[in-house]
Amino acid sequence: MPEYAWLISAVVAWIIFFLLVDWTRLKYTLWGGLSVVALQLLVDSGAINMHLYRVIYLVKFLNSSVFFTFGVVFVVGVLFAQTLPSSRWLQALDILVTTALFCWLESLFLKVGVLEYLNWNQAASTAINFLAITSYAWLVDSLGLNRAGRRGMGGCRL
Secondary structure: OOOHHHHHHHHHHHHHHHOOOOHHHHHHHHHHHHHHHHHHHHHHHHHOOOOOEOOOOOEEEEOHHHHHHHHHHHHHOOOHHHHHHHHHHHHHHHHHHHHHHHHHHHHHHHHOOOOOEOOOHHHHHHHHHHHHHHHHHHHHHHOOOOOOOOOOOOOOOO
């Protein structure tokens, strides 16, 4: 049953989350995770409705796998916000690495068969992932989520 790939990815994501999260900063970076969830749901719902790709669900939430949305996407959103560096060069590297990891995970979902391209391809997906992660990095940096809650550092006060 390949649709368990979503559940497995969520379990792995949450294990990584519990190992890496800075609990003292979670009240700030939680909003980053939720904003990425909203962005992912918007993009995937639109793409699925336009028949660009198809997803085989175990449990569905707004045309997306609930385990992907509240597993990988949420976890990456929070951890990305907590670890985004201040340096623009390091941010660019972080964006490239995160994009590459998302594309790798997507290729695994394609191979397992829980994701199927209909009128889509890996190049388009890479471009959308890059633009979404770059936009998210801008939001995190602009709101100061990557600095919030650190001692001696500025940042947003939510």
